[in-house]
Amino acid sequence: MTTISTEIIAVGTELLLGQIADTNAQWISKKLASIGINVHHHAVVGDNRHRVEEQFRVSNKRSDVIIVTGGLGPTEDDLTREAFQQVSGKELTEHEPSMEMIKSYYDKKGMKMTPNNRKQARVFVESDVFENHTGMAPGMIVPFENTTWIFLPGVPNEMKRMMTDHVLPHLQRLTGEDRIIKSVMLRFIGIGESRIEHDIQDLIDQQENPTIAPLAQSEGVAIRLTAKAETDDAALTLIEQSKRAILNRVGDHYFGMDEQSLEEQVLERLKEQGKTVAAAESLTGGMFTDRLIAIPGASDACRGGIVCYDTTVKEHVLGVESRLLNEHGTVSEECARAMADNVSSRLDADIGISFTGVAGPDRSEGHPAGTVFIALSADRSGKIPVEKHVFYGDRNAIREQAVLKGYELLYHLLK
Amino acid sequence: MTTISTEIIAVGTELLLGQIADTNAQWISKKLASIGINVHHHAVVGDNRHRVEEQFRVSNKRSDVIIVTGGLGPTEDDLTREAFQQVSGKELTEHEPSMEMIKSYYDKKGMKMTPNNRKQARVFVESDVFENHTGMAPGMIVPFENTTWIFLPGVPNEMKRMMTDHVLPHLQRLTGEDRIIKSVMLRFIGIGESRIEHDIQDLIDQQENPTIAPLAQSEGVAIRLTAKAETDDAALTLIEQSKRAILNRVGDHYFGMDEQSLEEQVLERLKEQGKTVAAAESLTGGMFTDRLIAIPGASDACRGGIVCYDTTVKEHVLGVESRLLNEHGTVSEECARAMADNVSSRLDADIGISFTGVAGPDRSEGHPAGTVFIALSADRSGKIPVEKHVFYGDRNAIREQAVLKGYELLYHLLK
Missing domain, CATH: 3.30.70.2860 (Alpha-Beta Plaits)
Incomplete structure (x- = not known):
């Protein structure tokens, strides 16, 4: 096996201003590590022609493979192509299939394409070009001196698709690892x-x-x-x-x-067992159902839910008795149990799950922020276990931990 | 004002393996931008002596100020000091106050200090040293040739404290910017x-x-x-x-x-106008309400919602007439309108918003993935405008664009 030294360069002033973190480099590094390729450098440089060129020169000397993300878009700030052209002396040409895709994108939207979009279809001659199925600018692999240069869009889902479909297979061939x-x-x-x-x-x-x-x-x-x-x-x-x-x-x-999430495992088990789930969500606000419905094929097992953030919605839409609410409050074992029970019967689901608690920042009904009750009503058996948890962190950390715990409980129920 | 070119270097193999993203660089960049200092480069290099030295040489040539995070700890992998010593020829000495702090840290914990901890107290002679109030290794500012080198621990809260207390004031003096x-x-x-x-x-x-x-x-x-x-x-x-x-x-x-999101703007306007909103979500699965409830204080304006991913839930819980569903299908203007109307009346909200469409990957009811109808029922006026959109991308890109468009429509309604 040839050991190759790999480097990832992100081009974009928004990174240097701290508006976003370079999560592309993280994702790419993880993928490369999984196929045994060593990343030796990450670099970020802004939308400045001179500095991008200088970075390209430094990187070209020290790395065998260089993956560049960003700077392929339509605006004047997008200058990755121009900088590499200057450094390498390679020529650019318009990539017909990409130009057609860009035009048809605007046509479909019924919008007029501004002329600067044409720039996005420019590729290096004698490069290996791959079309962009989720956006506009194509990606490309360009050999230069002893280094393989790979240019990808900075938009994460476009970059990821190209990495998976083209770049990782290409690099696996390049390493020539025979094991x-x-x-x-x-x-x-x-x-x-x-x-x-x-x-x-x-x-x-x-x-x-x-x-x-x-x-x-x-x-x-x-x-x-x-x-x-x-x-x-x-x-x-x-x-x-x-x-x-x-x-x-x-x-x-x-x-x-691997990448399979807990939600996907839960969905798979629901489908195997031919069961459906519905959720009554107070503080989690729809996050539980949202994560399930994010998965293709969720319709077989997810009936939906009721987001009952407001107490009157718990009462009038979900049918939690006002006597119970007055006696125990909304942040209680009893309320969680009634929510899970009622959502499963009203939405005709085999399993009902409920979340009620205090997301914060303030206390509520005498409970500190982070207090959450989660109930599971399964198969209308009458048994509705409830767990009380106290999570730490800000409002959204608390809401996310509650949803994760809900999936954990559901996973164990279906095991 | 002197314009200074600043660079941030993170030392740590965990970054190159993609185990974490370089959020230190993001945080530092944001702070520097806020005082008008330009960051021109981020670099990440692993725990490899030779490559750290090479990176230091490259950076020393191109930047006026270099902030290095990480590699100051007690283990053999921590080699930032040694690499800079090699590059600069500067000598290291033990910093007494830091050594005392490290010893007392172990004493307080009732633990025996392992000898390798002594390494953490080593600082460059003639450097400006600042103690670590939340950890062990001190930070330091070291002038070398025409560049100011700043070494900070990689642990975020230790780094942030030193940035705020020492580094930012130092750099403000350095720029001499009086505007x-x-x-x-x-x-x-x-x-x-x-x-x-x-x-x-x-x-x-x-x-x-x-x-x-x-x-x-x-x-x-x-x-x-x-x-x-x-x-x-x-x-x-x-x-x-x-x-x-x-x-x-x-x-x-x-x-x-600034940082205010569209949801926050919508929530603010709802509160100002004393209005409440409820959502009927099919393909968006609860994402619309989730984003609103993520904001502290959402309870004043968000009643909740019904996630009616399943057709029978649209019919039985939300009360969309079966005649309408049979005649027009669930992916239709008519269904979207009934969903928005019914969710506002059932949840007693001033405004009802609805999302119905095809998230994909497959077509549904003859519509391609990406087709989404969004309706807004306002103030029970009987007027319920509906928009049809065709979004591109994968399942979740489509769902996210739908939710964003929903907030856009709601924002314009409240304007």
Whole structure:
């Protein structure tokens, strides 16, 4: 295998002004790590022709592969092409298929294309061009001296699509690694990173092939296993053995592999079991159903929900008894239970889930911000377990943790 | 005023593996922008002595001020000091007050200090050292050749405290800028970046003070105006004049200043006018209400909503007539209108908004993915305008554009 030194350059003044963080570099780095490619540098440079050129010269000397994101758009500030042209002496030409796509985009919208959009279809001659299926400017791979230059749009979903469809396969061929590299992520919920590391410390200490790396995630914890072998099957067998050893220790908290989210796991299980869910959401405001409906095919299992942020909506639309509300308040076990029960019957769902609590910043009904009750009404069995949690952080951290916990509870119910 | 070219270098392999994004660089950049200091480069390099040294050499040539975060800790991977020593030839010495703090930290915790912690107290001779009040390794400012080098810990709260207490005041003295710098963002919706640039091109061409910079945002487009003047009032007057000239051209699409989101503007207007809103959401799945409830104080104006992803929920919970559904389908002007009307009456809200359409990836009821109907029922006037839109992108891009368009329509209704 050839070891290649890779660098990611983001072009855009908005990054240097701190308006956004360079999450593109993070995403690309993660993908490259998963196929065993080392990233040695990230660089960010603004929309300034001279400085972009200088950065390109520095990078061209030190890296074998350079991925540039941003600066391919229609405005005068978008000068990635022009800077690389200056540095490399390569010529630009209009890419017909991309020009057609840009025109048809405006036609479909019934809008007039401003002339500066033409710029977006310009590509380097003798480059490997890939069309943009989610936006306008195409991406391209351009060899220059001993370096492979890859230009991608800065818009995350456009960049990601091109990385997955074109760039990662291209780089895998480039590395010429003759062993197969397989990498999987085992994902866990309801357990901390230090706990998981403690429980499998001896496995980590003995690791060799596959390597075992615990990682904190925005949702739970993950363990990355990376194996190298002569064949796909052999790599997968190594991973499978290591996975079994790990799940022997911490399997109770395991929910799935790779990018699959907890919501997707929940949806899959609902579909397998032919069950439907409906949600009554107070402080979470629709976030629970939103995440489920974000997944294609959610219609089979998600009936919908009632966002009952207002007390009168809890009473009049969801049918929670006013006696109960007066006696126990809306932030209570009793209210959560009635919400879950009523939403499942009113929306004719097998499972009802409810969220009621205090998102903050202020206290409410005597409870501090972060207090949340979550109830699950399953199969109209009459048994409606309720959990009380106290989450920390700002209003939205609290709301997100509540939704995540809701999916965790639902996942365990369906297990 | 001296214009200084600033660069931020983060040292840490975890960034190059994509485990975290470089949010330190974002935070520092924002702070520097607010005092008128230009950041020209961000760089990330891993825990590799040779590559850190090379990066330091490149940066020393091109920047006047270099802020380095990370690599000051106790482990072998922490090699920022050693790399700079190699590049600069400067000597290191133990900083007594910091060594005392580190010792007392371990004493207080009742733990034994491992010897490698001594490394954290090492500082460059003839540097300006500031103690770490929230952690262990001190920060320092070190002049080298014509560049000011600033070393800070990578832990965000330690870095931020040192930036605020020491680095920002130091840099303000360094620039010697005696004029006031004011910067505002004008925010627009319903207009593209290329269109806005086209419409104000002559103003951009003539710009000097304030400077005028259009920027694409995740929601709409923004224009940043940055003015310099002798007094606050004079700077604000310059900004006000420029703002007026810009809004004369594209004011129809303007919705607010600075960080305030469209949802926040909508919520503010609802509160001012004492109105409430409720949403009937099919493909958007609760995203509309979720974004409103994310804002503290939403309870005054948001009644909640019904997520009617399933047709029977549209019929039985929201009360859309089955005759209408059979005749026109759920993806129709008629259904959108009934949804908006019914959700406002059932949830007793002044305004009802509805979203029905095809999120994709597949067609539905003969409509392509991206087809969305949005209706607004206001003040029970009987008039319920409906808009049909065709959005592009994947399932979630379509859902997000629909919600954003909904806020745009609601904003114009309340204007």
